[in-house]
Amino acid sequence: MDFKKYKTFQVVADTLNLTRAADQLGYTQPTITLQLQSLESELGVTLLGRSGKRTFLTPAGKLVKRYVDRTFALMEEMEAELRKLEHPHGLLTVAAPEFYCTQYLSLILHSYIAENPNVKLQLFSCDSNDAMKKVSSNEADLAIIAGPCELPQIETMPLGREDLVLVTTSELLEQHTLTELLGTYPFITYKSGSNIQRLVNECLSEYGIAPEKYIACVSDETIKRTVMYNTGIALLGAGLVEDELRKGTLAEIHRFPGKIETNMVMLKKRIAEQNIHSFAEIVKRIWKEWG
Structure with a gap:
């Protein structure tokens, strides 16, 4: 023809x-x-x-x-x-825990849209386990998670490591020894099956403590707020509690250096897609600047 x-x-x-x-x-x-x-x-x-x-x-x-x-x-x-196809366009959906959404992704999203104005962004705030599930089911294009991801269909890109800090309120720590705290107040932690719960258990075992009482929460932000009401003790990422530690609202009981990984995850078969690739590059660049 x-x-x-x-x-x-x-x-x-x-x-x-x-x-x-x-x-x-x-x-x-x-x-x-x-x-x-x-x-x-x-x-x-x-x-x-x-x-x-x-x-x-x-x-x-x-x-x-x-x-x-x-x-x-x-x-x-x-x-x-x-x-x-030569330029990112259409919808890009990102999933991440609340802490990452408020502390990190707000800046990343601003930078991404400035460079890719034809992309419409959608952000899901959920725990790391749910974020991985959304990526696996294509409900989210990629996710930022705390802790490891061992799903074979998912590509994991490490972004950084941070300390895990055992904390309670300054008020409770002044009034009780650690033994008294553990015997009287609950350990506030992630819901059973969380991808970070195994790491928490390893740290507790390493430190030689075995809490008798537990409160399970769906997000690290909820855990922190529960601790701040003098409810008990918790093991949280240093980035989440650094302001409270500096102000003296929370007190550090013990620190586990470099225990928790922050990872970016996406389906292996979708890595080359323009929207996902361009967003991943900006995330890696900005995260490296944060050091």
């Missing part, structure tokens, strides 16, 4: 004037005539007729014109969609 001949016919059919069609196409009139004759011979129909000085479309010409217009419109649409 010679698209040049069909394009020539489309322009002639739009203008119904060979001189104007020649100007638009950059051809000579004899060239246009030869192309039209070749197309008519190929299709076995007459496309154009003349009445005096007037050029008109035959019934076959009108029919071919409708299909030619639709064909070239589809080709233009295809080319536009292909151009979009």
